[in-house]
Amino acid sequence: MTSTLRSDLAAIAEAIPPNARVLDIGCGDGALLEHLAATRNVDGRGLELSQQNVNACVARGLSVVQGDADTDLGDYPAQVFDVVILSQTIQATRSPKTVLAQLLRIGKLTAVSFPNFGHWRVRLSLLVNGRMPQTKTLGYSWHETPNIHLCTIADFVALTREAGGEVQSALALSEDGHTGPMQPYAWGPNLFAEGAIFFLKSKNAPTA
Amino acid sequence: MAETANPKFLRPVLAPDVDPGHAITFAAPLMLDAGRELSPVTVAYMTYGTLNAQKSNAVLLCHALTGDQFAASQHPVTGKPGWWSTLVGPGKPIDTDRFFVICTNVLGGCMGTTGPAEIDPTTGEPFGLSFPVVTIKDMVRAQAMLIDALGIDQLLCVVGGSMGGMQVLQWAASYPERVIAAIPIATAANHSAQNIAFHEVGRQAIMADPDWKGGAYQLDDTQPSKGLAVARMAAHITYLSEAALQRKFGRNLQDRNAISFGFGPDFQIESYLHHQGMTFVDRFDANSYLYITRAMDYFDLAADYGGVLAEAFRGSKTRFCIVSFSSDWLFPPIENKHVAHALNAAAANVSFVEIATDRGHDAFLLEEPEMFATVRGFLNSVAANHGVK
Numbered sequence: 001m002t003s004t005l006r007s008d009l010a011a012i013a014e015a016i017p018p019n020a021r022v023l024d025i026g027c028g029d030g031a032l033l034e035h036l037a038a039t040r041n042v043d044g045r046g047l048e049l050s051q052q053n054v055n056a057c058v059a060r061g062l063s064v065v066q067g068d069a070d071t072d073l074g075d076y077p078a079q080v081f082d083v084v085i086l087s088q089t090i091q092a093t094r095s096p097k098t099v100l101a102q103l104l105r106i107g108k109l110t111a112v113s114f115p116n117f118g119h120w121r122v123r124l125s126l127l128v129n130g131r132m133p134q135t136k137t138l139g140y141s142w143h144e145t146p147n148i149h150l151c152t153i154a155d156f157v158a159l160t161r162e163a164g165g166e167v168q169s170a171l172a173l174s175e176d177g178h179t180g181p182m183q184p185y186a187w188g189p190n191l192f193a194e195g196a197i198f199f200l201k202s203k204n205a206p207t208a
Numbered sequence: 209m210a211e212t213a214n215p216k217f218l219r220p221v222l223a224p225d226v227d228p229g230h231a232i233t234f235a236a237p238l239m240l241d242a243g244r245e246l247s248p249v250t251v252a253y254m255t256y257g258t259l260n261a262q263k264s265n266a267v268l269l270c271h272a273l274t275g276d277q278f279a280a281s282q283h284p285v286t287g288k289p290g291w292w293s294t295l296v297g298p299g300k301p302i303d304t305d306r307f308f309v310i311c312t313n314v315l316g317g318c319m320g321t322t323g324p325a326e327i328d329p330t331t332g333e334p335f336g337l338s339f340p341v342v343t344i345k346d347m348v349r350a351q352a353m354l355i356d357a358l359g360i361d362q363l364l365c366v367v368g369g370s371m372g373g374m375q376v377l378q379w380a381a382s383y384p385e386r387v388i389a390a391i392p393i394a395t396a397a398n399h400s401a402q403n404i405a406f407h408e409v410g411r412q413a414i415m416a417d418p419d420w421k422g423g424a425y426q427l428d429d430t431q432p433s434k435g436l437a438v439a440r441m442a443a444h445i446t447y448l449s450e451a452a453l454q455r456k457f458g459r460n461l462q463d464r465n466a467i468s469f470g471f472g473p474d475f476q477i478e479s480y481l482h483h484q485g486m487t488f489v490d491r492f493d494a495n496s497y498l499y500i501t502r503a504m505d506y507f508d509l510a511a512d513y514g515g516v517l518a519e520a521f522r523g524s525k526t527r528f529c530i531v532s533f534s535s536d537w538l539f540p541p542i543e544n545k546h547v548a549h550a551l552n553a554a555a556a557n558v559s560f561v562e563i564a565t566d567r568g569h570d571a572f573l574l575e576e577p578e579m580f581a582t583v584r585g586f587l588n589s590v591a592a593n594h595g596v597k
Contacts, residue, residue, distance in 0.1 A: 067548075
């Protein structure tokens with residue numbers, strides 16, 4: 001099953017302890033939740049914007065609610081999930097800082113994956129062509145992209161601090177789907193990683 | 209099993225020769241929200257499928273305002289298939305080859321469960337308006353008595369739409385440890401002002417009918433058919449949607465080529481509503497309609513929990529699947545979603561789906577493939593988690 005999982009999701013799945021209570025925000029078709037239920041016996045929940053995706057998830061036996069990360073996270077009590085996951089979604093939220101603060105509040109551990117707009121090819125594309133970059137992972141033209149709040153790895157590190165979180169660990173995502181550990185504060189990954197996965201904790205969270 | 213009706217006072221719906229299915233009469237009094245005790249209490253019910261040895265495959269269906277226990281079998285009065293026979297049966301989403309399905313007639317109903325049309329043993333006459341006002345919680349209490357009597361500790365799932373959904377929510381709140389999974393459909397945690405308003409129109413229509421006789425119409429062997437039919441007509445509009453009415457009827461004329469410049473049923477929609485009203489009075493008791501609509505009006509689940517709905521589900525281990533319909537304006541998706549939000553706030557396990565349809569509130573009774581897939585998938589998953597084959 002792991003082979004069918006998107007590489008960032010597979011890497012996140014590796015970090016989730018068995019029997020954990022997990023909330024997957026923007027869970028899409030539920031692939032990660034299904035994988036986690038089958039392989040790690042997690043108590044998985046999903047929040048998904050697309051009603052079609054939600055209906056498909058529920059028909060597959062997953063616990064998913066139709067909702068919007070920007071507006072609906074306030075409902076959840078603090079520290080109620082062992083892991084909260086936001087994969088390839090933060091760049092599409094209206095208020096990434098609020099959303100990130102909510103994730104840190106709800107989850108004991110927060111996993112966020114996102115495309116790195118600081119990758120050299122993106123930078124070069126803008127420099128050479130003078131037009132908003134379109135890449136394999138970010139294939140939309142500027143006027144129709146749902147990705148309204150793209151960021152670089154350095155931007156995300158800064159946002160984490162502003163939202164009251166601290167980085168536990170980070171993984172670089174490469175073009176071919178490989179993941180590897182990275183130094184979140186170094187300049188190298190921000191230039192060479194196509195994407196990143198961050199594991200965060202709230203600075204204010206009570207220690208377990 | 210049917211108790212013999214006193215031939216002096218004919219029940220409007222349940223003639224002595226109509227078999228209400230199974231029934232159990234409880235001598236122990238039922239303490240009602242109104243502060244009165246009711247005894248004896250008879251609960252009429254139907255079952256489909258077989259209870260397994262572990263008694264772990266029981267599914268309780270809760271019916272809506274004008275439903276009854278005949279969810280998946282022919283109605284003894286109308287001869288029509290059960291109101292949920294598309295959803296419940298062998299191989300169907302609620303699969304009676306796997307699950308033991310129970311459906312009771314609600315307290316205050318008119319298909320064999322104790323209600324205003326039954327004989328008050330203290331007077332020997334029909335209760336009429338001396339029947340106590342009952343609540344959704346009282347209905348659920350009566351159901352719990354039956355579930356106890358059947359020797360079932362836990363229900364694998366409680367399912368219901370509209371008022372049935374209210375009962376589902378009440379079950380989950382009142383007996384969280386007895387409800388493994390819950391499917392509230394097209395419902396709300398309280399009855400809105402608009403819904404109370406429509407119910408009041410219906411009740412006033414019944415009470416304005418001279419044949420209602422202050423609720424004592426059985427003594428004269430009559431019933432307020434006209435008033436009850438008008439109540440049904442008004443209510444039926446709320447079960448549909450503007451788009452569906454337009455699609456099905458538009459401004460089409462009924463059996464004529466031109467408007468008649470009179471007040472006969474010129475339009476197909478008028479004829480349709482008349483038919484709905486006329487057929488309803490053959491299978492429903494007017495006083496039951498008053499009592500059950502009142503029970504819905506009084507429903508406000510959060511009120512018992514300091515006004516905070518999430519508190520009704522605090523610590524609940526029940527798995528919820530809330531189903532709503534996009535064109536339902538009686539119990540709109542947003543009201544269903546409020547319940548989902550409250551469940552999230554209680555950290556409960558909840559799914560929420562909104563089915564796109566133009567068929568309005570009544571969609572929950574119709575062939576809706578997405579609802580069927582949702583119910584089937586959810587129930588399969590719940591059954592698998594609890595070792596029910």
